[in-house]
Amino acid sequence: MIYATLMDTDFGTLYLQADDCGLTQIRMATPADKPTSATSVFIAQAQSQLQAYLLGQRQTFELTLNPVGTDFQRSVWRELQRIPFGKTISYLELSKRLGNVKAIRAAASANGKNPILIVIPCHRVVGKEGALVGFSAGLHVKKALLAIESPAPQQSLF
The missing domain is CATH 1.10.10.10 (Winged helix-like DNA-binding domain superfamily/Winged helix DNA-binding domain)
Structure with missing residues (x-):
């Protein structure tokens, strides 16, 4: 299953995506990006930690990542x-x-x-x-x- 949400920041809207194994994407959102109705613990954790980072309250991330690449x-x-x-x-x-x-x-x-x-x-x-x-x-x-x-x-x- 794929989960997605949008997150507003001071420099634009981020698109966060996860699957059942971890966070797969964080990128700048496009007009075509839509959140899913289903939620993911990986996205919830990413939102919380990103918010703290953007406020200068976090320097490292403790997230399960699942990036797709070679x-x-x-x-x-x-x-x-x-x-x-x-x-x-x-x-x-x-x-x-x-x-x-x-x-x-x-x-x-x-x-x-x-x-x-x-x-x-x-x-x-x-x-x-x-x-x-x-x-x-x-x-x-x-x-x-x-x-x-x-x-x-x-x-x-x-």
């Missing part, structure tokens, strides 16, 4: 989950972590096909010298997510 794509998505909250890496660093610096284009492609935005933090991968490049949900969303993860500026005591 073995290589899934290896990239697992590696993305190892990037700590508030940190970014380059596409070159991602390919190095995968054990093949020549796989940079393949790693970038798999990053761009990530079906579970935010939870699998593809937004933490940036271009050379920190350039914000490529994000399936749009660079404005990538900027918003990175801003959530940026340390708050310290207030002066003087």
